[in-house]
Amino acid sequence: MTQAMPQPVTLPMTRERPLDPPEDLGRWREEGPIRPLLYADGHVGWLVTGYAAARAVLADPRFSTRVELMHPPFPQRLRQAQIKPRPGFFLREDPPEHTRFRRLLTGQFTVRRMKLLEPRIAKITEDRLDEMERLGPPADLVQAFALPIPSLVICELLGVPYDDHERFQRDSSILLSLESSIEEITAAIDGLTDYLAELVRRKRAEPGDDLISGLVASGELTEEEITGVAVLLLVAGHETTANMLSLGTFTLLNAPAQLAALREDPSLAESTVEELMRYLTVIHLGPIRTALEDVEVAGETVRKGQSVTIALGAANRDPGRFESPDTLDIRRQAMGHLSFGHGVHQCLGQQLARIEMRIAYPALLRRFPGLRLAVPADQVEMRSNMAIYGVHRLPVAW
Amino acid sequence: MLINADTGRCIGAGMCALTAPEVFDQSEDDGTVVVLDAEPGPERAAAVRRAVQVCPSGALSLAGAPATG
Numbered sequence: 205m206t207q208a209m210p211q212p213v214t215l216p217m218t219r220e221r222p223l224d225p226p227e228d229l230g231r232w233r234e235e236g237p238i239r240p241l242l243y244a245d246g247h248v249g250w251l252v253t254g255y256a257a258a259r260a261v262l263a264d265p266r267f268s269t270r271v272e273l274m275h276p277p278f279p280q281r282l283r284q285a286q287i288k289p290r291p292g293f294f295l296r297e298d299p300p301e302h303t304r305f306r307r308l309l310t311g312q313f314t315v316r317r318m319k320l321l322e323p324r325i326a327k328i329t330e331d332r333l334d335e336m337e338r339l340g341p342p343a344d345l346v347q348a349f350a351l352p353i354p355s356l357v358i359c360e361l362l363g364v365p366y367d368d369h370e371r372f373q374r375d376s377s378i379l380l381s382l383e384s385s386i387e388e389i390t391a392a393i394d395g396l397t398d399y400l401a402e403l404v405r406r407k408r409a410e411p412g413d414d415l416i417s418g419l420v421a422s423g424e425l426t427e428e429e430i431t432g433v434a435v436l437l438l439v440a441g442h443e444t445t446a447n448m449l450s451l452g453t454f455t456l457l458n459a460p461a462q463l464a465a466l467r468e469d470p471s472l473a474e475s476t477v478e479e480l481m482r483y484l485t486v487i488h489l490g491p492i493r494t495a496l497e498d499v500e501v502a503g504e505t506v507r508k509g510q511s512v513t514i515a516l517g518a519a520n521r522d523p524g525r526f527e528s529p530d531t532l533d534i535r536r537q538a539m540g541h542l543s544f545g546h547g548v549h550q551c552l553g554q555q556l557a558r559i560e561m562r563i564a565y566p567a568l569l570r571r572f573p574g575l576r577l578a579v580p581a582d583q584v585e586m587r588s589n590m591a592i593y594g595v596h597r598l599p600v601a602w
Numbered sequence: 603m604l605i606n607a608d609t610g611r612c613i614g615a616g617m618c619a620l621t622a623p624e625v626f627d628q629s630e631d632d633g634t635v636v637v638l639d640a641e642p643g644p645e646r647a648a649a650v651r652r653a654v655q656v657c658p659s660g661a662l663s664l665a666g667a668p669a670t671g
């Protein structure tokens with residue numbers, strides 16, 4: 205690159221169209237995969253919008269994920285940045301500390317292990333559909349279907365009683381809202397931590413065959429660390445998939461030909477899930493990494509201490525990687541998208557999320573062949589104010 | 603083609619087992635990669651190359667892949 209360095213920009217937070225990343229991101233990607241970004245605390249760091257550069261940063265051990273080093277790319281993150289992560293919250297640890305946790309858990313989340321859960325997930329899905337059918341239209345797909353399925357599944361896996369779901373779902377959504385105050389966030393973390401610490405103590409006394417009991421029995425982690433892992437898994441395990449299920453359904457309802465194709469041919473479920481993941485990129489405001497030393501990225505030098513925000517949604521729409529990237533095409537080969545991240549922090553629960561979605565979308569369409577929005581599409585309120593993108597409510601009829 | 607898997611780098615994300623299940627599995631203990639077939643035939647070459655490409659940790663590499671790869 206020989207041009208003068210572009211002026212730092214600020215991260216765009218509003219979308220022109222609900223299912224496409226902000227237009228500026230695409231324009232900037234055309235100019236180059238990385239550019240200076242002005243952070244909310246006045247720091248000048250970087251923004252990555254190109255696919256190859258995003259992969260390179262996420263796979264590079266010279267970038268750290270630690271919160272203490274991170275500069276917040278938008279004002280709402282100023283608050284969150286001040287909260288110190290608790291022990292066991294390994295998403296925000298670098299190797300080798302991160303490796304200690306990840307190694308202990310990956311055996312529980314293998315492709316094969318997740319396949320064993322298929323019949324249970326199918327049963328949970330059918331139960332929710334029965335309930336929707338019994339209550340009759342209209343229904344809010346978020347509350348009736350998209351949120352309970354992944355919540356029930358992660359509860360079973362962890363050994364958390366689902367009856368407590370109102371409590372942990374409320375705390376999770378406070379954590380993930382960009383509008384929460386520091387007091388609200390701290391209270392929500394404390395609430396989840398106290399609740400799960402109590403559960404960990406109960407599992408020590410009366411172990412079951414769930415993941416938390418397994419971690420207790422392994423003797424490799426302190427009780428505090430196990431609690432932190434449980435908080436991370438519980439929060440990461442239900443809100444993400446829930447938003448994919450509801451936003452994905454909204455997207456398919458807006459693409460009736462592809463929806464019909466999926467209903468006719470369930471073997472399209474796998475490619476549909478990957479394409480919806482790519483196209484929608486629900487983790488829409490990060491990840492953020494900070495350079496531990498000077499690093500060259502796509503011809504620019506990221507200096508030690510500079511933060512880099514990776515716009516996964518823009519990278520997933522990079523025409524250098526995906527042909528006609530702005531077109532939803534459930535038949536395309538979308539694997540390789542970055543919606544589960546990349547590098548050592550790539551989503552631990554991705555195979556679980558895939559199986560949940562591969563079961564849930566086709567089951568929903570099969571049960572309700574006449575599924576439709578119960579309000580005009582432009583009245584569906586989008587989750588622009590949340591760390592995970594999606595819809596707040598999805599009124600449907602059939 | 604000869605597959606090289608570095609279990610020290612592997613983070614057990616399972617992309618390999620998902621992409622080329624005939625060739626890759628994951629260990630029951632720590633979820634790291636287990637190569638079922640280190641010298642897969644040409645009919646599996648495309649899937650194996652895809653698996654190497656999507657592996658997030660760079661744990662997989664190929665030797666003797668045709669230059670067209």
Ligand code: HEM
Binds near residue numbers: 295545
């Ligand atoms: C469609 C659903 C999901 C999406 C879009 C998603 C997305 C992501 C992304 C982008 C990351 C990387 C963050 C970073 O690099 O900073 C991540 C990490 C993680 N996810 Fe997911 N996720 C989903 C489902 C799940 C589920 C079901 C679970 C739990 C069972 C889970 C547990 C985790 C954990 C524990 C990490 C941290 C991994 C690490 O730091 O090593 N996720 N996820």
Ligand code: SF4
Binds near residue numbers: 611634658
């Ligand atoms: S894809 Fe890579 S990191 Fe994931 S299990 Fe296979 S070898 Fe390991």
